[in-house]
Amino acid sequence: MDGARFRMGFAILTLFTVLAGDAWRYTLSWWGYSVIAIAIATVSVLILIRERDRWRFGGLPLPLVLFVAFAALSTAWSFYPGSTALAALTTLMTVTAGTALGVAYSWAQLLKALGWALRFILGLSLLFEFVVGAFIRQPVLPLWVDYPDGDLPKLLYWSRDLLFDGGKIQGIVGNSSLLAMIALLAAIVFGIQLACRSVNKYWGWVWLITATIVIGMTRSPTIYAALAAIAFVLFVVLLLRKSRTPGQRTAVYASAVIALGAGVAVIIAFGQQLLEAVGKSPDLTGRLGIWETVIGMAEERPWVGWGWVSFWTPWVEPFDDLVFHAGVVQLHAHNAWLDVWMQLGIVGLVLFGILVLTALVKAWQHAVDRPQQLPDAPQPYTAITLLPLLIMVALIVQSLAESRLLIEYGLVLLTVVAVKTKRRELT
Numbered sequence: 001m002d003g004a005r006f007r008m009g010f011a012i013l014t015l016f017t018v019l020a021g022d023a024w025r026y027t028l029s030w031w032g033y034s035v036i037a038i039a040i041a042t043v044s045v046l047i048l049i050r051e052r053d054r055w056r057f058g059g060l061p062l063p064l065v066l067f068v069a070f071a072a073l074s075t076a077w078s079f080y081p082g083s084t085a086l087a088a089l090t091t092l093m094t095v096t097a098g099t100a101l102g103v104a105y106s107w108a109q110l111l112k113a114l115g116w117a118l119r120f121i122l123g124l125s126l127l128f129e130f131v132v133g134a135f136i137r138q139p140v141l142p143l144w145v146d147y148p149d150g151d152l153p154k155l156l157y158w159s160r161d162l163l164f165d166g167g168k169i170q171g172i173v174g175n176s177s178l179l180a181m182i183a184l185l186a187a188i189v190f191g192i193q194l195a196c197r198s199v200n201k202y203w204g205w206v207w208l209i210t211a212t213i214v215i216g217m218t219r220s221p222t223i224y225a226a227l228a229a230i231a232f233v234l235f236v237v238l239l240l241r242k243s244r245t246p247g248q249r250t251a252v253y254a255s256a257v258i259a260l261g262a263g264v265a266v267i268i269a270f271g272q273q274l275l276e277a278v279g280k281s282p283d284l285t286g287r288l289g290i291w292e293t294v295i296g297m298a299e300e301r302p303w304v305g306w307g308w309v310s311f312w313t314p315w316v317e318p319f320d321d322l323v324f325h326a327g328v329v330q331l332h333a334h335n336a337w338l339d340v341w342m343q344l345g346i347v348g349l350v351l352f353g354i355l356v357l358t359a360l361v362k363a364w365q366h367a368v369d370r371p372q373q374l375p376d377a378p379q380p381y382t383a384i385t386l387l388p389l390l391i392m393v394a395l396i397v398q399s400l401a402e403s404r405l406l407i408e409y410g411l412v413l414l415t416v417v418a419v420k421t422k423r424r425e426l427t
Helices: 004-019 021-050 062-076 081-104 107-136 176-196 201-218 221-242 246-269 271-277 287-300 336-368 383-399 408-422
Strands: 372-374
Touching: 004 021, 004 081, 004 107, 004 408, 021 081, 062 081, 062 336, 062 408, 081 408, 107 176, 107 201, 107 383, 176 201, 176 221, 176 383, 201 221, 221 246, 221 336, 221 383, 246 271, 287 336, 336 383, 336 408, 383 408
Parallel strands: none
Antiparallel strands: none
8 A cells, every 4th residue: 555556647547547446337337337336435435544643633624514414414304315415425535535545635636637537538448439430430438327218318328439429429428528638637637737747748739739629529618617617717817816915916906807807797697698609409408307306395394405415316305306307317417506405405515615615725725825845945936836726716616507516526635635725735
């Protein structure tokens, strides 16, 4: 467990699993995936025990601890206590994995592990879609699942065989929106690796271009919005890094607020035209109807919610028939914030909001404050200090259209950022 190769291999496997969990589920079944998830959680606990001199429970981010505790406590009033108990356990396992990564690995090690995990996912996704399009030549369903005969909803297919038709590819994760987010994270990671010169320049550019191509092949409006937000944040941070006086920084912040306000005004004024430009329907591909249903549920139990469940469990009420879209029972609210409100009420939403906000603020400080080893010896800015901030921006934008921030890679990366930025680790 102390070997460098084992540690890096574990980090890569963990990040691959939380980013591409559906790839395991579609090939090894839920049982196979569960074995991998339990093994990762177990090793994470062992790592935290081994690294006990580097951390203590009281040193963990308080908002993170309170949110997880409140989610577990909701079993007491949950409408579906069995599902809440299971969700509390899986959430604790996920946060434990994120905490182990945050405590035992430097940002440089995490950047390297993320780079490898994302390369594996993108490379295997393109290979998978090529094999389906060139040899199988028909849509492919997940393995180990019995489906009824006849026409099936498109959302059930692992691959829809659209690579050579110019359609949205889904990759090994079986979802074009999820693959688009993975490609966006890959673009962030590969770009920072190039800036840090931690990878071969030629292969760094090859993979950055690959990530960009995959974003184009998935055509996710949410990711386009995230790209715009990341570009804006990156521009502001770079201006702040060049500022030499408090007055210059104040001017940058003021200009950023004005530009942000103007951007919001444009979105409000030309929202429908922008949706049409990115190929999105006025109801946001059914999301407005889903949000209306979820808000109605939340208003019935506004303060402490129906009980934590993370992704909805379709075998219990009310999720067995709460929302149908495109012929498939939906398993989340397509908005992390509405999901938290429905499940944990206003109290849980406040706790979650504080967790995300504090992680974002600390990530911002991590990116814009000049590193110092001694009070009068400021160090040069480094590209790697941008990583937590850009990841947080991507996760927050996606949280407005998906609920992935509450599970798997979303919760793991949020935990990593919250833990490491509180520890003020800059490398």
